[in-house]
Structure formats: structure tokens, C-alpha cells
Amino acid sequence: xxxxxxxxxxxxxxxxxxxxxxxxxxxQLLDALxxxxxxxxxxxxxxxxxxxxxSWPRDHIERLKLLVERYGAVPSDQPExxxxxxxxxxxxxxxxxxxxxxxxSLLAEQVSMAWTILFQGGKELHDDDLLALSADAREHxxxxxxxxx
Amino acid sequence: MHxxxxxxxxxxxxxxxxxxxxxxxxxxxxxxxxxxxVQSVCVLCSTGCGMDVAVKDGRMVGVRGRPGDHxxxxxxxxxxxxxxxxxxxxxxxxxxxxxxxRELVPASWDEAMGMIVERSKxxxxxxxxxxxxxxNSGQLFLEEYYTLAVVAEAGIGTSHVDGNTRLxxxxxxxxxxxxxxxxGQPGTFDDFDVTxxxxxxxxxxxATQTVLWSRVLDQLAGPNPPRLVVVDPRLxxxxxxxxxxxxxxxGTNLPLLNGLLRIVIERGWxxxxxxxxxxINFEHLVTTTDPWTPERVEAVTRVPVKxxxxxxxxxxxxxxxxxxxxxxxYQSLQATASAVQVNNLHLIRGMIGKPGCTVFQxxxxxxxxxxxxxxADGEFVAFRNWNNAxxxxxxxxxxxxxxxxxxxxxxxxxxxxxxxxxxxxxxRMLWIIGTNPAVSLPDLKRIHKILERRDLFVVVSDAYLxxxxxxxxxxxxxxxxxxxxxxxxxxxRTVHLSMKAMQPPGQARSDLDTLLDYAKRMDFRNKxxxxxxxxxxxxxxxxxxxxxxxxxxxxxxxxSYALLAERGxxxxxxxxxxxxxxxxxxxxxxxxxxxxxxxxxxHDVVTGGALKPEEHAAMNPAGRAIIKGAEQVxxxxxxxxxxxxxxxxxxVTYHFHTRTKTGRVKALNAAAPEPFVELAPTxxxxxxxxxxxxxxxxxxxxxxRVPARVSGIEPGVVFVPFHYGDWDDPSRDAAAxxxxxxxxxPVSKQPFFKFAAVRLxxxxxxxxxxxxxxxxxxxxxxxxxxxxPTVGAxxxxxxxxxx
Numbered sequence: 001x002x003x004x005x006x007x008x009x010x011x012x013x014x015x016x017x018x019x020x021x022x023x024x025x026x027x028q029l030l031d032a033l034x035x036x037x038x039x040x041x042x043x044x045x046x047x048x049x050x051x052x053x054x055s056w057p058r059d060h061i062e063r064l065k066l067l068v069e070r071y072g073a074v075p076s077d078q079p080e081x082x083x084x085x086x087x088x089x090x091x092x093x094x095x096x097x098x099x100x101x102x103x104x105s106l107l108a109e110q111v112s113m114a115w116t117i118l119f120q121g122g123k124e125l126h127d128d129d130l131l132a133l134s135a136d137a138r139e140h141x142x143x144x145x146x147x148x149x
Numbered sequence: 150m151h152x153x154x155x156x157x158x159x160x161x162x163x164x165x166x167x168x169x170x171x172x173x174x175x176x177x178x179x180x181x182x183x184x185x186x187v188q189s190v191c192v193l194c195s196t197g198c199g200m201d202v203a204v205k206d207g208r209m210v211g212v213r214g215r216p217g218d219h220x221x222x223x224x225x226x227x228x229x230x231x232x233x234x235x236x237x238x239x240x241x242x243x244x245x246x247x248x249x250x251r252e253l254v255p256a257s258w259d260e261a262m263g264m265i266v267e268r269s270k271x272x273x274x275x276x277x278x279x280x281x282x283x284x285n286s287g288q289l290f291l292e293e294y295y296t297l298a299v300v301a302e303a304g305i306g307t308s309h310v311d312g313n314t315r316l317x318x319x320x321x322x323x324x325x326x327x328x329x330x331x332x333g334q335p336g337t338f339d340d341f342d343v344t345x346x347x348x349x350x351x352x353x354x355x356a357t358q359t360v361l362w363s364r365v366l367d368q369l370a371g372p373n374p375p376r377l378v379v380v381d382p383r384l385x386x387x388x389x390x391x392x393x394x395x396x397x398x399x400g401t402n403l404p405l406l407n408g409l410l411r412i413v414i415e416r417g418w419x420x421x422x423x424x425x426x427x428x429i430n431f432e433h434l435v436t437t438t439d440p441w442t443p444e445r446v447e448a449v450t451r452v453p454v455k456x457x458x459x460x461x462x463x464x465x466x467x468x469x470x471x472x473x474x475x476x477x478x479y480q481s482l483q484a485t486a487s488a489v490q491v492n493n494l495h496l497i498r499g500m501i502g503k504p505g506c507t508v509f510q511x512x513x514x515x516x517x518x519x520x521x522x523x524x525a526d527g528e529f530v531a532f533r534n535w536n537n538a539x540x541x542x543x544x545x546x547x548x549x550x551x552x553x554x555x556x557x558x559x560x561x562x563x564x565x566x567x568x569x570x571x572x573x574x575x576x577r578m579l580w581i582i583g584t585n586p587a588v589s590l591p592d593l594k595r596i597h598k599i600l601e602r603r604d605l606f607v608v609v610s611d612a613y614l615x616x617x618x619x620x621x622x623x624x625x626x627x628x629x630x631x632x633x634x635x636x637x638x639x640x641x642r643t644v645h646l647s648m649k650a651m652q653p654p655g656q657a658r659s660d661l662d663t664l665l666d667y668a669k670r671m672d673f674r675n676k677x678x679x680x681x682x683x684x685x686x687x688x689x690x691x692x693x694x695x696x697x698x699x700x701x702x703x704x705x706x707x708x709s710y711a712l713l714a715e716r717g718x719x720x721x722x723x724x725x726x727x728x729x730x731x732x733x734x735x736x737x738x739x740x741x742x743x744x745x746x747x748x749x750x751x752h753d754v755v756t757g758g759a760l761k762p763e764e765h766a767a768m769n770p771a772g773r774a775i776i777k778g779a780e781q782v783x784x785x786x787x788x789x790x791x792x793x794x795x796x797x798x799x800x801v802t803y804h805f806h807t808r809t810k811t812g813r814v815k816a817l818n819a820a821a822p823e824p825f826v827e828l829a830p831t832x833x834x835x836x837x838x839x840x841x842x843x844x845x846x847x848x849x850x851x852x853x854r855v856p857a858r859v860s861g862i863e864p865g866v867v868f869v870p871f872h873y874g875d876w877d878d879p880s881r882d883a884a885a886x887x888x889x890x891x892x893x894x895p896v897s898k899q900p901f902f903k904f905a906a907v908r909l910x911x912x913x914x915x916x917x918x919x920x921x922x923x924x925x926x927x928x929x930x931x932x933x934x935x936x937x938p939t940v941g942a943x944x945x946x947x948x949x950x951x952x
Binding site for chain 2: 042043044045048049051052053055143144146147148149
């Protein structure tokens, strides 16, 4: 009888993939929030709020370094392609800001999805650092989406 | 002239040491013997001292405190004893004014109102009901706010209604709502008489609520003095009496409070039974406070570990505790998040709803409470939830309109956003009532540009030609307190009746009469085709308000003018259950957080993100208080090499707001005639600045020039009073709000008046100034601070026992 192969290498590879996705998504969300804050600098409800929630991607990107060292990270250009499609052009007025908020929501959803999968990975691998960061990041992203609504 | 005390020379009066019951002493100031005394209340701060006005030959000739009033026990402060004289100022507005080119020329009421009505109808037709906005005050009467709310929301149908209370009280209201479900101060001022500890967070009570401070001083002088903890970067008269004085770097209230809470939790100074029975989300607080060790708090706030621990010991172990928050919290960073942490302290210690145990989210302005209750400030009327269809329907029933005509499809617009809409042209007509945004809003250059826009029709109702009125298209002369009848409510839910004592000058009218006239001319109708506004005087408005408030926490249904005249003062709720009114709320630990009763579904206190109804229902507070923890987030701007100092702004004892009234009273004005910048001795030395030198202060937005006062403020921090516009001296260039940021709290939308990065430069020495006035009075009398001793690194008042 052959023993079943350990799930660990497969899960580890998935984690590497989604760490890459998480990192890219967080970077894109951060850039988008900074751009949004500049674009709406006359509306503090928008620019001030964006600056507040932008502190979270910054924090996650910093904390990701440890995990990327541990697992590696497969770079992903998917977030960049998404971001380029969104937030493009000059958007004026109230309709413009609504459109921007929608685009930010899409980016934040992408971040959220990556962390949800990483949270599962953390559980399977019993990695407390991965679990802690994923849990925090999911909560932060939930709060960001709540603010964006 | 007869006065029982000189309140300018001795602000807080002689001591009557007490433990428990505060002695009675009637303060009085009379210029002539009166024919009669008229029942009233002081409206120059949110204490709301019961007072009577002396009248002779149709003129006000003096005032006296009412001894039987639970708020002040007969005492009055300098503003109360002197402020009434501003009514008689020669430059009162006595006719309407209409702009013709550069000038404002006298006009009749018919002409002025005709123009306003024409522009209102035109704006509504061409641009929609959302093109009209109302920016009102914190100094009107209940009946005026209520009428304004009905006119604006049910008549015009606009959600652009807010008051200058956004600048002073918004956080107080929101903090109470987030924790307890609705607005409503839980305690009563009598709590100060029986408490073992007083915790003043960003509240210079000595300067801003002088009679309440007298009450505290009398307890401190008595046999059982409470212990006092004060949080303020300035060594104020309040702080000088503290057992522990914490001086956090501006903008760091939240880390400080998190640190205090962490110690309280760690040492087990909590009431676990109360937490379990009457609160939810305590675990979240444990998580958010955990990182804030005393060492980390010191690194961020500069408050020494020993001071933090000394403060925690007092607020954590005292058998009873009264805390207050005011502008030092509300106008600083993360205002709502910080204010809520003070609520949390009381919740985790079970210090609420019993004698000597309460938190006051203090109101800034005299009748701010009324604007919050009547829905003239961006909250919905009678603490209802604009997002709850049943509440909206209930309001529509009282006002006899269709629910769908009430503008509740969006949150009410806050003041800064109203001005932003004026800036973008979305709002075409702005009616400003009893406030002076040209001096009191942040980032004044921007505000002046907005007010001067050609496409914005500005109406100003005021008693004087303020800096704002000077920029209006129509100015309406307003009656002041004393010249009209109405009710007011203070910061411990006490309702007073203020009777008309004299006629307003010339053709000035009360704001109530102006609004009633407007409603008639606009022909606002209810859903049966009858007039929307069914009352014709103040008492009529009050009766309608009673019906509107019935069943809500601020229940006035058991009150009447007759009862108020007889009893002098009544605390709401006053209804069948509490016919005498009620001193304290939440005595049974039942809060107003039920999903179908609460005022809002709540917010993330860090981001301002709003909870949906289903999220609130899932949380299921069911009458338990909601504990909300909060983490620190980065500030909107930081000091750097170009702008190395932090600016905080605020008030002095003798003045109110932009000095429209107090600047016109000789004694008050003489006590504090000029602005100044307070800076620490070490900073002064570094800058080569001496006492009285003219200093230029520059922020990323503008510059001002004021004389220096070297004082006991924290190094790296400077203070400028915000009162000094240029209505009385066009050469003055000292309005503090030129420097402040167009930024605000994400939940309460209250602006950051107490946080901006600035640089300082000496311009002229004191001896070279040709505007050098009389010698400066002692800093304490400005409500300012005294110089710290320069010897000894550890010489902090309080820790060393300096009293």
C-alpha cells in the first residue's frame, strides 16, 4: 500500500501563489487609495477616510515579508491589470467619486479573497503567523469595504 | 452699580467649602434698581445657570442667580453677570439690509423677506430642493430650532441643515449614541457634589464653565475633596488643581486612553458582573488596548509611565467617578474614538446611573443640546433614526406630512460638507442663523471665497454686522436672549424657561418670528392642505415639540410653560412615569440600544463606516451598552522641519466665540482685549522670543501675527485663542482659524481645531510694537496658563504636588 502523499507541498505551493496575489492586490489597493485621496483632496470625507484605510495595506505589506521569506511568493499581474482598467481617466463630480469608490471596492474584494484562502492555508499548515496576519487582514478589509459603501 | 462680587477680578468667587450638598449663594449685579424681575437662564455656556433679569423702564439693568436652581445654586460667572450688557450695544442691527453692489443698504422687512422667498422658490424650481441649505447656531431657543427643522426638512425638503454645533458638540452627541444607543447625558451636575474622583479629559472647566468649576472648587476645599485627574497639554487653572496632570502631545488622546484602560483591565479594576449583564463587546476592548503598554504610551504621547499609572490608580480604584470630555477631545484627532473610550471606562467599572458615577460628554454651546434634540443639527428629530422607516413615519405623523417628503434617503449633510456643496455650486442659497462662519470655521481663506461667490445667495440672521453678515446678500436683524421668550436645555438635561424681558431694538425680530413669517410666505402645507407650521408663538411651538418628543428619550410631554415658570427648571424625561423629571438615566443598566429604538445603527469609530441595520440586529445589543475599542491611525498632517510646532486653539474665560457679544461688553473686553500665542519658555528661548514680542505663525494654509505669552504649555506646542476676528479692528490679522486644517473626525465630522503643524518667527519686539496695549493681566485671568518653573526637569505640577 502506498501512503497518500502529504498535502503539505501542495498547500505550500498554493500559499506561495496566494501570497503573491495578496501582496500584489494590497500594493494595488494602496496605490489606488493614495491616488483617490489626491484626486478628492477637496473632499475630506473621501480623502481623509482613504488615508485612514490606506494604513492597513501598508501594514499588511510589511508583515507579509516574513511569510514571503518562509514560503516564497509567485508574482501576479492580475491586480495590476485590474487596477489599470479601473481608476482610469479623470472622473469629475459626485458621479466620478461614486465610480472611484466602486473601483476601490473591487480592488478591496480581490484583497479579501486572497486573504480568505490564505487563512484556510494557515489552518491547514498550523502556521500561527499566517493565521494571525490573514485574520487581521480580512478584518481590515471588511472594515475598508464597510467604509467604501 | 451694585454687585455682590467682582467676577472679572475673581472669576470663581469666594469659596463655600462643601461635602455633599453645595451651599446656595445668589450672585447679583445691578446697574439700577429694577421695576421687576423676569425669569430667565444664562445662555453663554452649556452650564445653563438659572437667573433672573432685572428690568426698569423696558431696559435690562442687571441680573441675579436663582438660589433654588439645582444647576447653579444661585451663582453666576463673569459672562453671566456681564454679558447681558451686549444687548444694549449701539451697533445692534435694527433694520434688514440688502446688498446693492458693494454696499449693504437698509430695506423693509417686506422687501427683504420678499427677496428671500423669491430666491428660495427660484432655487427650488431651477435646481431642486437640495440647492438650499441652513447653517444655524448653538445659541437659539428650542422653539426656533424646532421650527427651523420643520421648515427646512418638511417645508423645503432639504437635508442640508446643520449648526455650528458641528464645531463643538457633534462628537459629544455621537459618542453617547455609539455607546448608549441614543444621545442624552446620563448624569446630573449634583453628581459633582458626591463623587470621589473627577476626570477632566480635554476640558478646561475653569475657563469654559466657570460656575461648574466653582462647584468643584468648593468640593476641593471641603472635608472630603475628590481626587482630580486632568488631561491637557496646557497648565491651565484647571490643571493646577489636579492630583495628576497628564500633558499628552496634541493628537494622542486615543493612545493615552487606551493605555489607561489597559492598566484598569490588567489590574482587574473592573465590574465583571456589570460588564456581563449590561454591555457587549468587552473582548474587543481587551484586544485594542493590549498593545498600549505604559512604555509605548510614553513613547507616543510623551506622558511619563509614572504619571499614567498614577492617573489609572485614581480612575481605576475610586469608588465613584465623574468624567467629562470637551474640546480637547472633540476637536482633536480621532475624537469619537477617544470620547467613546471614556464611556468605556465607566462601562467596564459599572460607574454609571448612580450618584457620583457618570460621564459627561459636555456640550460646547449653551443650547447645543436643543439643536441635537430638535434635529436642526444633522441628527434626526427627538433622537430618532433617519434610517429607520418606523421612526420616519412617526415623525411624519406628528408633522402631518407624507413620510416620503422627508429628506431621509441620505444622511443629513454636515456643516463642512454644506460649505463644500456651496463651493461646487450644488447649494445656491445658504441661510446662516446666529453664527459667524467667517471667523469660526477652519481654513478661513477658503470659507471667505465661498461666502463671496456670485452664484451663492447668502442670507444672514444676526444681531450685529459680523464678519459673515458683511459678506451677505440679505441681512435680517435678530432679537437676542432677553428680547424673546423660549426654552433652553443644558448639559445635564435641565430645561429652563427664558421669558422676554424687553423689546428688541428697532425692527429686530426673533428668529422664531422670522421663520414663522418665512413659512407663511412660502405657503408650506401639510398633507391635508392646511398650514405645515400650526403655531404662531413660542409656547405653541413648545406644545408641538412635546408631542414630537413623546416616547423618545428626550421626552418633554409632561412639561409646560406654566410648570417651568412655577418650578424654574425641570430635567427631562418628564412624562407620566417621571412627572417631576429625572435626575439620572440608565439607573437600571438598561440603555437605548435596541435595534428598533436606537438613534443610529452605529459606526466603525476609526473609519466612520456605517453599520447596516442587519449588522446592528446581528450584534443584538438589546438594551446593553456597546463597548467599542479603537486603534490609532496616522494623522492628516505631521510637523516637519518646515512646520515644527503643533498648534492648538481654544477659548479664554471672558469671551464667547467670535466676541460678537462679549467683545461689546467693556469689562469683559478689557479683561481680554487682544489675542496672543502661548509658548513654552524653552521654545521662546530657542526662537529668541520674549513676552509681548509680535510673532508670525504660519501653517501650510496661511499666516497670522499675534503677541507672545510665555507660559506653562508643553514644549513643542503653541496655543492661540480663536475668538479674534477683525470686526472691531480691521488691521488685526489674528484669526486662529486661518491656520487650521479643513479636516475632521470621520464619525462626528467635527473639525480638527486642535491640531495643525506650524512654524513661528519673531517679527517685532514688544518695545517696538506701536499697538502695545495696557500691560498684560495675569495669564490665569485670560483662562490661560502660568509659567512653569524653569528649574528642575521633573517640575510638573501635580506629580510634585504643586496645587
